[in-house]
Amino acid sequence: MVETYGIDEERFYYVEESVFGTTPTNPAMLGAPCDGIDPVFDPSNIKLRGAGSYDLQAIKKGLRKPSLKINYKLPSDAPINLLQWAKIDLDKSLSCQVIYYKGVFGSATDIISLLFKGMRISKVSVECSIEDIIKAVMEFEGQDLVTGTAKITGATYADYSGAVASHESYVKKDTTILDRVTDWKFEINNNPRRVPVIRTSSGYLAKYIPFGKRELSGELAFEFESKAEHDEALADTEFDLEFGLGGTCKATFFDCKWDNVGNTRWLEDLLCAKAKFTAKGPVAIAAS
Secondary structure, eight states: OOOOOOGGGEEEEEEEESBTTBOOSSOEEEEOOEEEEEEEEEOOOEEEOOTTOSSOSEEEOOOOEEEEEEEEEOOTTSTTTTGGGGSGGGOOEEEEEEEEEESOGGGOEEEEEEEEEEEEEEEEEEEEETTSBOEEEEEEEOSEEEEESSOOTTOEEEEOOOOOBGGGOOEEETTEEOTTEEEEEEEEEOOOOOBOOOOSSSTTSOSBOOOOSOEEEEEEEEESSOOHHHHHHHHTOOEEEEEEOSTTEEEEEEEEEEEEEEEEEETTTEEEEEEEEEEOSOEEEEEO
């Protein structure tokens, strides 16, 4: 009898799809260093009631809604390899596999495979604090889920490793490095939606999952030694923000404005300014 699986016996892998909803043949699966993996499957059952019965008369299959959420640290090996798929200009899909296993991964036994197909990044939040590493929370919405008891036939599996520490990051506003920042966070919300069509073949699967209206936002915390952010909010000033993600990798948000600026306590007895921003866009995630 197999014992229950622990968090040290789960892994997350992904690969780009050349055809939406189809995992490539002999795929090169890449792994992100996750702290938490939360797969969810909702069959969206249609529950039918009617006259003559207190109970349901039927339960019919609805539109499948597989989703996935991961918490991971940006790997220093390749900080943006996964993060870049949150950009709309990479409007492609991924196959994502969650594997539970026993033993050594190279010769794993008792495998449970959850293969999510046609996955698009719904939302990603990336943050960094002093004396910490850059962390991300990423949510996916997809078309289908296939379960199995083995790795993908013909697949190779490689794991990115390492982490990007706060001292390897930076924040730049326009052309100036901000040297008062103690914490930063940005969020990309793509608002994808599943679009089904009436068909007798796989009609319970979404035919398309296009991105919706994108929302770009974030927050910076500053050591409070300047009124600059208050002045910029008052003046309705527009600016660009660039976040260092390790090595030459960066995320740049264009045409930003401060939404909300306030002061609060930091390190118990010091003051800091917290400034929330919204970007008109676009966002660029790349290695310079």
